[in-house]
Amino acid sequence: MISIEILIAQNSGLDRRDLERWILNDWVRPGRQSGVFVFQEIDVARVKLIRELRQDMDIDEEALPVILSLVDQLYEMRRRYHALGDAIAETAPDDLQRKLAAHLVMRARGGLH
Amino acid sequence: MANLDDPYQTLGVARSATPDDIRRAYRKLAKQHHPDLNPGNLKSEEAFKKVSAANELLSDPDKRARFDRGEIDAGGQEQAQGPSYRNYADNAAGRRYSRGGPEATEWSAEDLEGMFGSMFGTGRPRGDGRIRGQDEHYSLTTDFLDAINGAVRRLTLPDGRTLDVKIPVGTTERQVLRLRGQGGAGQGGGPSGDALITVQVNPHTHFERSGNDIRLILPITISEAVLGGPVQVPTPQGPVKMQIPPHSDSGTELRLRGRGVAAHGGHAAGNLYAKLSVVIGTPDAALEEFLTQWKPQVPANPRKSMEERQ
Numbered sequence: 204m205i206s207i208e209i210l211i212a213q214n215s216g217l218d219r220r221d222l223e224r225w226i227l228n229d230w231v232r233p234g235r236q237s238g239v240f241v242f243q244e245i246d247v248a249r250v251k252l253i254r255e256l257r258q259d260m261d262i263d264e265e266a267l268p269v270i271l272s273l274v275d276q277l278y279e280m281r282r283r284y285h286a287l288g289d290a291i292a293e294t295a296p297d298d299l300q301r302k303l304a305a306h307l308v309m310r311a312r313g314g315l316h
Numbered sequence: 317m318a319n320l321d322d323p324y325q326t327l328g329v330a331r332s333a334t335p336d337d338i339r340r341a342y343r344k345l346a347k348q349h350h351p352d353l354n355p356g357n358l359k360s361e362e363a364f365k366k367v368s369a370a371n372e373l374l375s376d377p378d379k380r381a382r383f384d385r386g387e388i389d390a391g392g393q394e395q396a397q398g399p400s401y402r403n404y405a406d407n408a409a410g411r412r413y414s415r416g417g418p419e420a421t422e423w424s425a426e427d428l429e430g431m432f433g434s435m436f437g438t439g440r441p442r443g444d445g446r447i448r449g450q451d452e453h454y455s456l457t458t459d460f461l462d463a464i465n466g467a468v469r470r471l472t473l474p475d476g477r478t479l480d481v482k483i484p485v486g487t488t489e490r491q492v493l494r495l496r497g498q499g500g501a502g503q504g505g506g507p508s509g510d511a512l513i514t515v516q517v518n519p520h521t522h523f524e525r526s527g528n529d530i531r532l533i534l535p536i537t538i539s540e541a542v543l544g545g546p547v548q549v550p551t552p553q554g555p556v557k558m559q560i561p562p563h564s565d566s567g568t569e570l571r572l573r574g575r576g577v578a579a580h581g582g583h584a585a586g587n588l589y590a591k592l593s594v595v596i597g598t599p600d601a602a603l604e605e606f607l608t609q610w611k612p613q614v615p616a617n618p619r620k621s622m623e624e625r626q
Binding site for chain 2: 232243244245246247248249251252255259260261272274275276277278279281282283285286293
């Protein structure tokens with residue numbers, strides 16, 4: 204966990220006003236401790252991603268929330284997908300797991316509708 | 317280790333490309349291959365690494381000129397990447413950015429009904445009086461290396477029971493481990509709840525983790541820096557030998573591929589990045605004598621960039 208000062212010091216060229224606006228827009232969601240922002244690793248990584256979207260990919264702040272919303276939905280789906288896989292692995296008998304896998308392969312090949 | 321592909325071909329630009337052409341080509345490829353926008357796609361990840369390295373080389377006029385003159389090759393441009401969003405967003409830490417906020421449960425009854433049909437409506441008593449036990453939450457503090465390499469730790473619960481908790485390889489700070497059926501007892505013949513254990517990882521004195529990579533400051537002697545030579549580098553899996561190239565300096569970062577967090581759960585093994593730090597120690601008479609006599613051919617001023625800024 205790091206403070207906003209350290210985050211800015213570690214990211215040369217990061218403008219504090221930009222970062223504060225991203226937080227205000229809820230694009231970055233640091234925690235708070237005693238009234239000041241604290242950034243977890245995921246927040247630091249998210250700031251890095253936003254900067255890459257802005258700078259390397261030239262995406263302006265009008266389009267950014269659309270992309271972030273899709274990214275968030277993508278990862279939410281991936282977490283669910285992993286959780287579903289874990290749940291099947293932990294609860295379903297082996298032969299059911301094999302049947303499920305075979306069924307999915309068949310479907311993907313267009314064998315089942 | 318070295319990526320010897322032609323950076324011009326990687327970016328799809330001519331050798332005569334202007335800086336603008338290069339920026340545009342990089343921008344296009346970054347949009348296509350950025351690994352945080354293509355999670356789980358190793359091809360994109362590899363492509364993005366190549367593209368970044370090529371851009372790193374060609375967007376720096378000095379490096380590009382040296383490459384064009386054949387003074388350097390395309391290897392060694394791969395930059396230490398910072399933390400990757402996908403590594404966090406893919407596990408429980410990512411819930412912070414769920415659309416419903418971190419407290420939102422990710423599975424609603426509607427979701428489950430949509431998937432399995434209404435027969436699986438969960439969480440509600442089934443009418444036969446069987447109620448699943450509550451999930452119980454605990455926290456467990458672990459050493460840095462146990463979290464990296466995996467370990468089994470015994471946890472004593474408030475009610476005196478003990479649980480052997482398997483900490484998987486590559487466990488991250490705040491990761492939640494679920495032990496099925498180790499929570500509160502069910503009622504009326506219902507199943508027990510789960511124990512949910514939040515892991516806290518103690519920092520390490522030398523290693524620092526960033527995603528699946530490990531960083532470390534590696535002290536070297538002045539002669540190892542100037543002349544190069546073999547040194548032992550601690551890694552989470554034990555010490556390994558590494559060759560320091562001649563003419564290294566404080567701040568030079570060397571990579572030990574695959575010596576970071578071991579491969580786990582679909583993640584490839586991370587790398588270890590050793591940042592060199594020259595340590596002089598107590599100089600002996602011979603060194604003092606040498607330095608008194610020494611007249612460098614090209615006097616160096618390491619503070620030049622600071623003076624220019626003032």
